[in-house]
Amino acid sequence: MISTQEQNVVSQLDYADLDLVRFQEMLDEHGYVYLHGVPTGFDHVQYLSQIGPLMPQYDGELIWSIKAQERFDDLYHSLNTKPLMPHTECYEFLGLPPKYLALWCLVPAADGGGQTTLSDLYRFLETLTAEEREKLASTKFPFVSSAGVQDMGLGKTAVHPLLEEREGRSPVMRFSYNCVAHRDDPFLLNVRERVLEFFNETHVAADFEPNSLLIWNNHRMVHSRTGYTDRNRHLRRIWLAED
Numbered sequence: 001m002i003s004t005q006e007q008n009v010v011s012q013l014d015y016a017d018l019d020l021v022r023f024q025e026m027l028d029e030h031g032y033v034y035l036h037g038v039p040t041g042f043d044h045v046q047y048l049s050q051i052g053p054l055m056p057q058y059d060g061e062l063i064w065s066i067k068a069q070e071r072f073d074d075l076y077h078s079l080n081t082k083p084l085m086p087h088t089e090c091y092e093f094l095g096l097p098p099k100y101l102a103l104w105c106l107v108p109a110a111d112g113g114g115q116t117t118l119s120d121l122y123r124f125l126e127t128l129t130a131e132e133r134e135k136l137a138s139t140k141f142p143f144v145s146s147a148g149v150q151d152m153g154l155g156k157t158a159v160h161p162l163l164e165e166r167e168g169r170s171p172v173m174r175f176s177y178n179c180v181a182h183r184d185d186p187f188l189l190n191v192r193e194r195v196l197e198f199f200n201e202t203h204v205a206a207d208f209e210p211n212s213l214l215i216w217n218n219h220r221m222v223h224s225r226t227g228y229t230d231r232n233r234h235l236r237r238i239w240l241a242e243d
């Protein structure tokens with residue numbers, strides 16, 4: 001099993017050094033922070049609510065539990081043990097996706113799998129020509145919820161460009177390798193494969209320990225998960241809206 005020290009998680013902080021200003025600076029600089037050495041009893045929700053207001057999850061609750069359920073084994077879903085493909089969260093929401101997504105660990109996978117992986121799409125944008133970037137911002141695609149979320153009766157759909165440029169604010173990236181329509185469109189096909197290649201070359205992998213916390217800017221970072229076998233793996237998730 002890869003230990004946290006051997007990982008390429010550059011932006012990590014030990015709980016002993018936790019300071020809200022530093023935490024936010026690291027989040028702004030790298031797009032994510034991994035906090036380890038977190039004691040039992042730490043109130044993740046209370047701490048994170050200092051970064052932004054909580055946004056309801058698909059089911060209306062503020063906290064979502066990520067634990068594999070056998071009934072989802074054959075669907076594309078975060079609630080099984082299979083790997084996920086790179087995506088941003090809530091690409092299929094009509095409005096603005098949550099600015100931040102935070103996960104914390106109750107029980108890590110004992111098999112070395114179940115790592116959450118992240119890559120910086122703002123850096124991906126730097127690899128595009130001005131024409132490609134303009135096309136990314138002006139070409140819209142229909143996004144749909146994953147098959148698993150649809151199966152729960154909580155599916156949504158929305159049409160967006162992959163890149164939303166904003167006056168005076170950082171851009172919003174929406175991406176899903178799987179859950180976007182017109183996947184045979186040559187432009188989309190090309191972008192999807194280039195994002196995947198970029199992801200494979202640049203991603204960082206967070207290996208959870210009990211109570212550890214991973215937060216990232218969901219307008220900027222694309223995330224995925226490696227597969228695992230240990231069905232005891234249990235994480236919790238919250239979304240924070242842009243202030």
Ligand SMILES: O=C(O)CCC(=O)C(=O)O
Nearest residue numbers: 066078084115116225237
């Ligand atoms: O299980 C994970 O590590 C992440 C699942 C996921 O994509 C999410 O919670 O948004």
Ligand SMILES: [Fe+2]
Nearest residue numbers: 087088089223
């Ligand atoms: Fe996700």
